């Protein structure tokens with residue numbers, strides 16, 4: 001019995017280490033990949049300011065999409081978002097990035113944003129990223145906010 005308990009403990013520890021290592025790797029790749037985003041979202045992710053009172057893009061620090069259901073976050077990044085014409089303070093455009101991010105980089109940048117800037121949300125693996133790409137493959141244009149909301153509902 002004692003041996004069984006010990007080997008169970010050892011197995012759990014091994015799994016935890018593998019997860020930690022995967023997360024560390026994703027965080028590292030994600031930090032670099034975030035440079036693709038920071039041109040608009042800013043190095044501090046609060047949105048690159050355009051003085052006097054405009055921004056290239058909204059803050060990702062207080063974004064519910066970033067820390068919510070990963071499907072909605074993936075959808076926004078893969079397909080881009082239709083520009084909201086009523087928001088005149090945001091001058092940039094969230095373009096589709098599916099062609100410039102492979103599954104590893106998509107997972108990494110999502111994991112990085114979900115676990116930086118005081119966020120503490122679950123890891124997104126390259127397998128998840130692959131699944132989202134497959135799930136949304138028929139969407140050929142930037143999505144609406146309503147589509148993001150739908151994708152963000154817990155399945």
Ligand code: HEC
Pocket residue numbers: 033034036037038039040041056057058059060062063064065066073076077081082083084090091092093094095097109113
């Ligand atoms: C060319 C500028 C630009 C780049 C590059 C860019 N974004 Fe965006 N992003 C925007 C704009 C503008 C919006 C707001 C879209 C709207 O509502 O009109 C946005 C919105 C978002 C949103 C929705 C936020 C919310 O809560 O409403 C997420 C998530 C997001 N971007 C993630 C990313 C990630 C991750 C990257 C890098 C992989 C990235 N963006 C790169 C301009 C950009």
